[in-house]
Amino acid sequence: MLNAMQSTLPRARRLMGGFWELTHQTLMMVGLFVVLGGAYLYFQPKAISSLDRGLTQWVMARKTATDELQALAQKPADALLPMAQAASVPPSDAPALTLQQRTVSNWLARRYSIAPNAMAQLVSAAWTVGRQQKLDPLLILAVMAVESSFNPYAASGAGATGLMQVMAGVHRDKFAAFGGPQASIDPLANLRVGALVLKDAINRGGSVRIGLRYYVGATTDASEGGYADKVLAEQVQLERVAGVSPKQTAAPLTASAGTHAGTTAASPAVKPTVAVEPQSAEQKPSSLT
Numbered sequence: 001m002l003n004a005m006q007s008t009l010p011r012a013r014r015l016m017g018g019f020w021e022l023t024h025q026t027l028m029m030v031g032l033f034v035v036l037g038g039a040y041l042y043f044q045p046k047a048i049s050s051l052d053r054g055l056t057q058w059v060m061a062r063k064t065a066t067d068e069l070q071a072l073a074q075k076p077a078d079a080l081l082p083m084a085q086a087a088s089v090p091p092s093d094a095p096a097l098t099l100q101q102r103t104v105s106n107w108l109a110r111r112y113s114i115a116p117n118a119m120a121q122l123v124s125a126a127w128t129v130g131r132q133q134k135l136d137p138l139l140i141l142a143v144m145a146v147e148s149s150f151n152p153y154a155a156s157g158a159g160a161t162g163l164m165q166v167m168a169g170v171h172r173d174k175f176a177a178f179g180g181p182q183a184s185i186d187p188l189a190n191l192r193v194g195a196l197v198l199k200d201a202i203n204r205g206g207s208v209r210i211g212l213r214y215y216v217g218a219t220t221d222a223s224e225g226g227y228a229d230k231v232l233a234e235q236v237q238l239e240r241v242a243g244v245s246p247k248q249t250a251a252p253l254t255a256s257a258g259t260h261a262g263t264t265a266a267s268p269a270v271k272p273t274v275a276v277e278p279q280s281a282e283q284k285p286s287s288l289t
Contacts, residue, residue: 095124100242107241108141112150122150122163125188129195138242139208140164140195142234143215146227152187158217163187164194171197208232 041048109119130137147165148154155161161184168181175181178189202211209228218224
């Protein structure tokens with residue numbers, strides 16, 4: 001027992017000596033850095049001023065934040081209620097939609113996981129552009145759904161971009177009014193240019209189905225990969241949601257039902273329009289504009 005303790009003491013002394021030497025060297029290094037830092041600040045008075053300003057600003061910022069938190073904590077709950085109510089009010093620039101448009105917007109927002117306010121903007125724009133270009137707004141929305149699932153930043157391997165997957169380089173002239181091809185990722189610019197391209201395609205093709213084939217850049221029905229069927233099926237689904245009366249398939253040159261109850265097959269031939277706006281069975285033709 002005594003021999004074991006005698007053999008352990010030298011080892012403990014060596015450990016204590018090593019620890020003391022390490023501590024001594026560490027304190028020497030700290031002191032050296034302090035001396036060097038003091039010398040630098042002595043010969044660089046601007047550094048002292050900058051450090052003082054930074055420290056003062058940090059202290060003032062912390063004091064201001066603390067005062068605000070204390071003031072907020074002292075407010076009664078009733079005083080905070082108007083603030084919460086104001087935060088829940090929707091933005092004043094939200095579009096005013098009709099009941100039909102709101103129904104379509106809400107359905108699309110849920111289906112494609114899009115923010116309701118953003119979808120309301122797109123639906124409102126589709127109705128406005130459709131009225132201007134004489135295109136069915138539900139057809140425009142159907143094209144956006146199939147092309148990009150309402151992702152304004154979608155891009156294809158061929159270079160098509162935006163909601164309606166427009167080739168910005170090919171349609172550079174159409175984007176000029178919006179600032180150039182870089183505007184293709186702007187949702188409203190892409191929608192307007194895409195509607196122009198779609199209208200031109202339908203006019204050249206003579207029907208919506210052929211126009212959709214031209215829009216996607218296909219040369220034959222076999223090479224389009226069922227694109228027209230997808231868009232038209234989406235349009236039919238949107239018509240059901242909107243409560244639009246069923247189409248008459250005898251009018252292939254229109255993008256939606258352009259024949260109403262008062263017209264017959266024996267009516268005089270007139271120049272077909274590209275499309276008309278959707279109508280519900282209970283409404284007159286002009287009730288949705």
